[in-house]
Amino acid sequence: MTNTSPSIIVDSTPEAKAAFYAELQTYVGLEVGEPTPGPDEVNAPMIRHLVEAVGDRNPIYTNPELAADSIHGGIVAPPTMLQAWVMRGIDGPARGGNGPYEKMNQLLFSRGFTSVLGTNSEQSYKRYLRPGDHLTMRTVIDSISDEKTTGLGTGHFVSTRQDYFDADDQLVGSMLFRIFRFKPAAKVPPAKPQPRRPRPATTYDNQWWFDELGEGRLCAQACANCGRVRFPTGPMCPSCHSRSYDKVELPLSGTIHSFVVAHYPQVPGFDYPLPIVLVDMDPSTSHIGKLGNDRVRMIMNTADSAESALAVGARVRIEIRATDPDMKLPFAVIDPIGATS
């Protein structure tokens, strides 16, 4: 149901909202319309139709002899048929008029809560019903929630309670029926997934390096036995064949060894023209002496640098930046003053 009325009241202050909610609460506890009598008594044919339809073969619902021998002493109706005994049928009288329920709806509509979704119902039973029982239903507005926001939109949960009485006006069962009256959320086109850069293929031998980078540390691998530094990572020291290694954090500076500017093909996840530099990393100060001339060279993109600053021999400062929520990479910031091509 959608109300297309253009005159929607906007409660823009907390006070106005509170007043609206207080007005809503005046409907709680009010009875909705006149008591509704069931069109038929509880009867064996309707019971049989239902249990056949749902496949419930319990004989207490259909077999007079067996039911007579049960604790019920005769045929009873399945409790879940409670609501069925007062349903008005396709051509039954519509609930009309201008009762409390309709007035509550108009109040909700006035704030734009024009959409409705049935959310759930709960039944409770006082006793089994038997053929010959004749029920009457009374409906009360049970509760109205404060403003809630769901995936559908913002609105109020409205619960009505239907109480079912027998011919002696004794309560035999109740049903809580809950709907969500809401202002539909604006339709937003599904966000286009942000194109992602190619992910590294990670293996036992290189995963740790990318993990360290993800923590903001740019590392080389140093043999734990002989100290030889190697990069890219590998499973064994080519000098002494030790498989033990240390992670050596590198200083975030270096010199451009070579560079390119990619124009084509243009792959999602990158901006073109795309400068890519090969950087001779400055050696780790903590490993000086052990390192000798072990060279560490890395591929990276530039950041905050003009394409005209690209030069073999240019000094760079390296920053580790997130390219995606789950990936960090080193970027070279070219030092225009220190360029020594």
Place this chain on the structure above:
Amino acid sequence: MSINRRGNQLGGRAAITGIGATEFSKDSGRSEMSLASEAVAAAIADAGLKPCDIDGMVTYSADNNPDVEIARHVGIGALRHFSRVHYGGGAACGTIVQAAMAVATGVADAVVCYRAFNERSGRRFGAGVQDIPIAATAERAQFSWTTPSGLLTPASWVAMVARRYMHLYGATSQDFGRVAVAGRKHAANNPAAWFYNEPITLEEHQASRWIVDPLHLLDCCQESDGGQALVVVSAERARDLPNTPALIVAGAQGAGDEQWTMTSFFRDDIAQLPEMKVVADELWTSSGLTPADIQTAILYDHFTPYVLMQLEEFGFCGRGEAKDYIADGALEIGGRLPINTHGGQLGEAYIHGMNGIAEAVRQIRGTSVNQVDNVVNVLVSAGTGVPTSGLILGVDR
């Protein structure tokens, strides 16, 4: 024939006696096995052999033409030798080396080497490594150090080396362009070439768009659909077959120190091709020949800068001197070292180097459309920047 018997003893044992190819196109409209079958059948027929004479097959890895499939489709029958060589275009001459080793040792009598693909209309190698995430194999993990930064394609990997080479030796984009001009000049005279009748000028090379600066579009070879096959038999047997044998004077495969697959960026000096130096040393040492003995060469030309660097690795000139060596049309027909007389992969087709070996055979036979005078020895190289291979083919006398 002077052969060094102490080391690589392959020279003089085997010969290429049959060549066969499909048309070279951008969209073959048929399966890669259709291309392979046609090329293999044509090469066998060219050799004057029957399919049942073939008992060995060699192709590349990363290939959609399994040897036993092609053997079935061509009616070759039983096989005694089959092998596949890795590293893309670096495999080209390696297939012939494997075949020659087989026939030299009696492991097989007649081996057909082939490469066929829909490299333009199907999977394009030029696209590089773009998949996200790339598969976690050791081979793919090699690219983990480059692809997150957008260094994704063969052109970009070569460009990184080319820039350093330019920086060290003063080579320019125009120097690279001269390689493309030579290839397209030769292709223009070759009816089988995709760029038949389409020569280019150095100005057109310079004006072509950037692919990866410093590489222009015309520094990059074509992408092609097609197939090429060659038949290798023993030198003795070749003498009894109809074609002039192209004797395998020398053959070698090579990987360099600190070798990576196109991303050897972690070497002391990246402006070299040490893997090709391994091949060159093997070829010269085992044959006793020198660059002065070579009348024409097929130098792998997927990207022009590596042609200059190959001239240096093979010793046609000193380190960094290729830009001077190639000046004044030296690489063109009539020049001091005509290369890629079929048009190369820049001009004829990109069949991962196999079509270049066929051109070397034609130069030995004297049947090239751009025939060089008095050819005795032809140098052939395979893919650069990867573990590679090379051959010297010669006139049998």
